[in-house]
Ligand code: SF4
């Protein structure tokens with residue numbers, strides 16, 4: 001399942017997507033994110049998966065702005081940290 005967290009406003013789409021089929025709850029994203037965007041929860045199948053915290057869902061544009069790639073070399077820390085490529089952003 002792909003879980004989308006975020007919102008659309010006049011300046012664009014600001015979403016973090018977590019592929020819960022790929023996520024194994026390793027917590028690497030939680031540890032690396034400077035804004036505390038991630039937490040681990042137990043899903044309906046009793047698996048531990050990452051989610052975006054309630055607080056951060058309303059301000060992804062601002063929280064993730066400093067991590068936004070400028071050149072091709074730069075990758076968001078959470079994308080780089082995730083061993084399963086489970087995290088995407090809508091930009
Ligand atoms: S882009 Fe940066 S601030 Fe946003 S979730 Fe990833 S590590 Fe956290």
Ligand code: SF4
Pocket residue numbers: 018022023024025026027028029030049050081082083084085086087
């Ligand atoms: S780093 Fe990837 S696999 Fe690990 S908890 Fe985060 S989303 Fe899941």
